[in-house]
Amino acid sequence: MNKPQRDVTLRFLAEPQDVNFGGKVHGGAVMKWIDLAAYACAAGWSGRYCVTAYAGGIRFVSPIHVGSLVEVEAKVILTGNSSMHIALEVNACDPKSLNRRKTTHCIVIMVAVDEHGQKIAIPEWIPETAADIKQHESAKKLMEMRKQIGEEMQIFVE
Structure with a gap:
């Protein structure tokens, strides 16, 4: 089997x-591009069809102009039983200069599902480098914060 x-x-x-x-x-x-990259990353890791469960913390740092070369980088930073936390960064530049600048960043959570739409187990991702460990720990903290935010948001859905 190939490595995810x-x-x-x-x-x-x-x-x-x-x-x-x-x-x-x-x-x-930009959000559509982020979702496409998150899907490609999650499918590449899990080897499965994946759906978006959450997109948050999106920050639009700098505008993108028509004709810009856009790069959307996505990487797994935390896995659960069927979920993957994907860190995304969008960079853009004039294709003639290749002077890249960050325009957007966020976290997306994707979930692997089977042919019936049921969650399915995925390989575990284990951080190896110091940077990986830092991002992994940050993703766990953000997960706890989202639980608190979700509780607070209940007032708007009742």
Whole structure:
């Protein structure tokens, strides 16, 4: 069996249909790219079809312009029984200069499912480097914080 793929990078050019009324790539297009990269990463790790369970902490740091070369980097930073926490970073640059700058970052949780849509077990990811361990621990802290936020959010769904 092949070793699961922990990370993936999608690269493409920002197109005119991705632009908002302000002339920059709109956030919805960036979120779509993030979801696509998260799926590719999760499917590569699990070897299964995966669905998005959560997307959060998204920060739009810098705008993306039409014609920019966009890179969406995704990597597994924590696994559960069927879930994968994926850290994502979006960078963009003028393709002539290749001066990359961070535009967006966030965390997405994907869940591997079988042909009936039921959760299915995935391989465990074990951090090896100091940076991996730091991200792994941070993902665990964020998971606890999301539980608290979820409890607070109940007021809006009742």
